[in-house]
Amino acid sequence: MPANYQKEKHVAYVTISNPNKGNILDRATSDDISEIWKTIWEDKDVRVAILTGEGDRHFCAGHNLAPPPGITEEERERIRTESIFWPLSGTVNGAKIGADGRLGDHYPQIWKPVIGAINGWAAGAGFYLMLTSTDIRIACDEHAQFKFALLSQGWVGGGPGATFLTRQIAHADAMKILLTDEPFDAKEALRINLINEVVPHNELMSRAESIAEHISSLPPLAVRMMKEFSIRFKDIPVTEAWRVQTLINSLLTQLTTDGDEGRLAFNEKRSPNFTGGIRQKAEAFPELTPTDREHLEQSRRELLG
Known part of the structure; x- marks a missing residue:
């Protein structure tokens, strides 16, 4: 051939x-x-x-x-x-x-x-x-x-x-x-x-x-998404590309097993084992009481603000 x-x-x-x-x-x-x-x-x-x-x-x-x-x-x-x-x-x-x-x-x-x-x-x-x-x-x-x-x-x-x-x-x-x-x-x-x-x-x-x-040896889904993002969105404004990158990052951290594996391996001081696994669909988060919602919002501001 x-x-x-x-x-x-x-x-x-x-x-x-x-x-x-x-x-x-x-x-x-x-x-x-x-x-x-x-x-x-x-x-x-x-x-x-x-x-x-x-x-x-x-x-x-x-x-x-x-x-x-x-x-x-x-x-x-x-x-x-x-x-x-x-x-x-x-x-x-x-x-x-x-x-x-x-x-x-x-x-x-x-x-x-x-x-x-x-x-x-x-x-x-x-x-x-x-x-x-x-x-x-x-x-x-x-x-x-x-x-x-x-x-x-x-x-x-x-x-x-x-x-x-x-x-x-x-x-x-x-x-x-x-x-x-x-x-x-x-x-x-x-x-x-x-x-x-x-x-x-x-x-x-x-x-x-x-x-x-x-x-x-790196997380395969993150690697392939990094390549696609870097090429597909290189010609759009920075703020727009930033938003797309944030959404892609959220998909990786929430929907792939490697998103947790990297963090856990770092905290446990061990080498990560990246498999490219995808999570199954999960149930929705439970509804919060007003008090719990206020506490969560305060924590969110401390974490992300």
Whole structure:
């Protein structure tokens, strides 16, 4: 298969594995990745994923630009032109989004942490894949190279790659990448905060696994809600986002077993055991007498005021 999936304990491994073709995203590979994202999302035992490419030359070198078998170049051009005005139903700008986002790289919205182990070239759709699908990025010092790889083709790109890039790093750094379309190495990617760490090739997967192991030890529902909140609500006013964060926090503390486990473990001076359990629906709180209500309100002001 052009994309491989494995699971060890709470960690999912996603490997693009067509190294002879630069680990490109052809239709078969994209479909595989889309199904893998869906599997990861629906498997509650998976708490974190590692995304990488097979070999030491390419993380992902881009899309397969050749027309699919049976479609002529003329038909392809007509389809692309008509899609400007009539994109497929159920898509955003012609691309599926969600856990099984079509083409794998187009905004898959996996609300679980994804660690990118960038083992080689991330170019074109591979660059998109890194931007849209990974949260923490570890790059190989010897082989990782990066290139937006669209402007030099005469394009700006039909996906959200440029938008993601300008929101993830500083303006001047993003514009240099977009407007020169020149490649750059892992050290430069680290300098501009596009990635988190640079490690030798023989330490790449072990470092990614170390981070994944730590994340998988944390409360899984809180982790996934933190990711979703941080991405979904980053563009709304602070006071509105704060309210949403407070509501999410209340859901976690009141409706998950981990909400109590963290507090109890801290008070009992022991390591917590987070399971991701959800509480059953409980009976309503009993009605209070006026005296009890006054006492509770006084306690509430002392606690929260």
